[in-house]
Amino acid sequence: MSWQKGHIPWNKGIEWEKRRFILTPSPELSYLIGVNYGDMRHMKYEKKSQFAIGLLVTDKDFVEEFRRCACSITGKKPSRIWETSRVRKGRKKEYGWTIFSKKLFKFFSETLDVHKPFIEGYEQYFLRGLFDSEGTITSCSNKTNTQLRLSFGNKEVTIYSLKLLDKLGMQFKYYEFNSYKKRIGKKGSIPYSNDFIHRKMMYTIATKNKNIIKNFGEKICFTIKRKQDMLIYLINYVFKKYCVICGKEFEPNSNAQKYCNNCRKKNQ
Ligand SMILES: [Zn+2]
Numbered sequence: 001m002s003w004q005k006g007h008i009p010w011n012k013g014i015e016w017e018k019r020r021f022i023l024t025p026s027p028e029l030s031y032l033i034g035v036n037y038g039d040m041r042h043m044k045y046e047k048k049s050q051f052a053i054g055l056l057v058t059d060k061d062f063v064e065e066f067r068r069c070a071c072s073i074t075g076k077k078p079s080r081i082w083e084t085s086r087v088r089k090g091r092k093k094e095y096g097w098t099i100f101s102k103k104l105f106k107f108f109s110e111t112l113d114v115h116k117p118f119i120e121g122y123e124q125y126f127l128r129g130l131f132d133s134e135g136t137i138t139s140c141s142n143k144t145n146t147q148l149r150l151s152f153g154n155k156e157v158t159i160y161s162l163k164l165l166d167k168l169g170m171q172f173k174y175y176e177f178n179s180y181k182k183r184i185g186k187k188g189s190i191p192y193s194n195d196f197i198h199r200k201m202m203y204t205i206a207t208k209n210k211n212i213i214k215n216f217g218e219k220i221c222f223t224i225k226r227k228q229d230m231l232i233y234l235i236n237y238v239f240k241k242y243c244v245i246c247g248k249e250f251e252p253n254s255n256a257q258k259y260c261n262n263c264r265k266k267n268q
Pocket of ligand 1: 243244245246247248259260261262263264
């Protein structure tokens with residue numbers, strides 16, 4: 001893998017850094033590019049001419065994976081993960097880690113077109129980084145709201161992710177919106193007012209399809225255990241039913257299906 005000619009501004013970085021590591025496509029770099037479009041922070045201290053990238057989130061395992069990838073690329077020894085000492089009311093404890101590197105800072109400030117060659121061949125790692133950052137998985141008791149979703153403000157990256165998922169055999173649906181109905185009252189009553197709340201445009205890809213969600217679990221999955229557990233719960237519990245006649249476990253085609261295929265045939 002070579003750099004695109006005439007487009008290597010970050011190579012003008014700190015000399016010692018240049019000698020120590022070269023950015024080449026890898027699962028670790030692809031993962032970090034995904035996180036870059038999600039939760040990664042870029043820090044610039046102009047006066048000291050210091051540059052850093054970092055992560056500050058509530059899931060410690062996410063920060064650990066971020067650190068592992070960054071250290072694998074740079075060859076730096078992993079420094080300590082710090083945590084927020086005082087937790088504000090209603091907020092969860094956060095974990096953070098930062099690495100000083102002008103080369104990484106510059107690279108992650110580049111455009112998607114520059115990043116694409118580094119994602120190729122390692123698409124699932126890019127998607128995992130993105131879903132660790134911006135992905136949500138929800139399950140409701142009525143099962144109709146079970147959904148795997150990626151939602152954020154970057155249209156180009158959302159559409160690119162949609163195409164990558166499609167290539168991997170997972171057809172997500174695409175939505176965009178910049179307003180939502182204000183929720184009023186409790187569940188059961190009329191929950192929404194007719195007023196719309198406007199905010200910045202959001203781009204979303206989502207699926208409710210159990211086969212796609214299963215496929216996602218096998219090919220991409222999450223690093224974050226909290227999200228992983230939800231995925232496993234969905235696959236093992238929500239999408240499975242026990243036949244009311246023979247008691248055998250089966251995978252229903254619809255929420256209303258009560259019998260396994262064998263018993264259904266016999267009953268007809
Ligand atoms: Zn049965």
